[in-house]
Amino acid sequence: MKKLLFLFLLLASCDNVEEYYEDAYCIENINIIDAKQGLKENMTIIISKNEIIKIEKTSNFNLSKKNNIINGSGKFLIPGLWDSHVHFAFEEELASSMFNLFMAYGITSVRDTGGEINFLKEWKDKSKTNPDLYPRVKIAGPLIDGKFNVYNGNSVSFPPLSVRTASVKETEVQVKELIENGVDFLKAYEMLTPEQFGVITKIAKENGLKVSGHIPLSMDVITASNIGLNSIEHLRNIEMSSTSNMEELLTIRRNALENKKGLLGSSLRTSLHKSQRMSSIKNIDSVQLKKVLNVLAKNNTWQIPTLILYTGWAYQLYKGLEWRSTFDFLPIEIKEKWNSQIDIVESSVLNPDYTKDISDNSERKDFADWGQSMTRLMNKMDITFMAGTDTPIGWQTPGYSLHNELEMLVKSGFTSLEAIEAATYNPALYFNMEDKLGLIKEGYIADLIILSDNPLNNISNTKKIETVIKNGNLMNREFLNSLLKEQREKK
Ligand SMILES: [Zn+2]
Structure with missing residues (x-):
């Protein structure tokens, strides 16, 4: 196991070697905001199961196209x-x-x-x-x-x-x-x-x-x-x-x-x-x-x-x-x-x-x-x-x-x-x-x-929700709308 990990790290650290994350998805090139770090621009975040397993500057990654990649360009990620x-x-x-x-x-x-x-x-x-x-x-x-x-x-x-x-x-x-x-x-x-x-x-x-x-x-x-x-x-x-x-x-x-x-x-x-x-x-x-x-x-x-x-x-x-x-x-x-x-x-x-x-x-x-x-x-x-x-x-x-x-x-x-x-x-x-x-x-x-606009510029932008991730489970806007619709139709 240790050997494998070493090999992976070696490969990942070499230029031009594509990184692949199994059972994971990657949100690429997103702006991250949290209470301790403030705003960090152009980051890529890897999520596997219910956990954030990796965050780095997008430029530090060489993600293989085989990954499940979500384009986060121009968007904002908050907890x-x-x-x-x-x-x-x-x-x-x-x-x-x-x-x-x-x-x-x-x-x-x-x-x-x-x-x-x-x-x-x-x-x-x-x-x-x-x-x-x-x-x-x-x-x-x-x-x-x-x-x-x-x-x-x-x-x-x-x-x-x-x-x-x-x-x-x-x-x-x-x-x-x-x-x-x-x-x-x-x-x-x-x-x-x-x-x-x-x-x-x-x-x-x-x-x-x-x-x-x-x-x-x-x-x-x-x-x-x-x-x-x-x-x-x-x-x-x-x-x-x-x-x-x-x-x-x-x-x-x-x-x-x-x-x-x-x-x-x-x-x-x-x-x-x-x-x-x-x-x-x-x-x-x-x-x-x-x-x-x-x-x-x-x-x-x-x-x-x-x-x-x-x-x-x-x-x-x-x-x-x-x-x-x-x-x-x-x-x-x-x-x-x-x-x-x-x-x-x-x-x-x-x-x-x-x-x-x-x-x-x-x-x-x-x-x-x-x-x-x-x-x-x-x-x-x-x-x-x-x-x-x-x-x-x-x-x-x-x-x-x-x-x-x-x-x-x-x-x-x-x-x-x-x-x-x-x-x-x-x-x-x-x-x-x-x-x-x-x-x-x-x-x-x-x-x-995932927000479509920067909440640091205007706090009301927290309402501009594109995606909610709970315990690693990614719910897009369409799914979130279906949750709302379900309520409306409840008798
Ligand atoms: Zn009360």
Whole structure:
């Protein structure tokens, strides 16, 4: 075997000797972009089975015509994208369409941030049965919430995404059970007590798992970060810890959380958001905010701001032609449901419950803008980000929505390459997979996208997808279109 390899290397190194790669394909003369190397022009990449086996300057190759060669001239290759905040369980009847939609939009991996464990395991297990065709699925299981849990299944807007834990002991039991069930990380939610939150981070550390979540309303962001919150979704509740009267606000919240009126968890949370969120944003204290951001930077507490969720809602971006055209790829019943929900919102009869926290339209815009300005500030301080969207919440078509989030990150001061990093290398790093995923390097898993235009010139070019490669499996535009069509025709 060694002798053969030597012979091959000798032959390959001689001029004029043609190289042939069996059981492989070669993408010739393509421009490669990843978060660590930036742009490398005119490269040839060899993929065999599910792996990138060789990358070199095209001029260094002398490929035999017998190879399976794909001409990449004028095109751009980026790593497969992650949507780091999705919910398979939010609209269960859409879940069976989500794999196709993700793949067609180049989302080769997703991180599900909350849902019933058995339902999620079903999708995670299914994705493993065909890694060539389905996105990689990482799951948290249910939101781990407190005694008055928010997502308790009491209304359509609050499906049972969470597990209620009424005591520290119950929290402990739940966390251990989730870990036994093979979750990839844990998600802590807003109605936990500090003691319950503490037990989650403690067990997570013992098991080498990360804890993501919303800052519990009973806590401030600095304490949560110090105790071991690894990442924050939606920048949630950071503002309440960034005013000069943050201690006073915290005391008010803690009293309210005793819930003497016996409100539903969702109503209790909404009332606290209503009373403290916008007033905090209007009264941010620059010294206190600086203190908060320094702690997040020092503790390496990551952010998944889901900017498109709030901006899409506040600025009614879902009315845009491109956004609405993606509804055509949804099963017809979902499309009709979303269209009628939007019509109802338009006629101002109903706000979806998750946006009830802010009823005033200009405040909604202020909140969305605040998210962008915080993102800009945090990125300047080298706080790490992941791109996530909360799809399908907010009428966000799975797959498509991630490209909108990339645009939002760039709008918030990211370079295009930083936006790509937030959707490729960073999630791989989050799940300790950075040695094999998220970059375009020899030995890495071949999860890749071929674009017809340069995303570094315009991040919207990530939508110009010609080919998606998942686990080495090459899917051309025609095939990707067939995946979309399959959804549309689903009854
Ligand atoms: Zn979410």
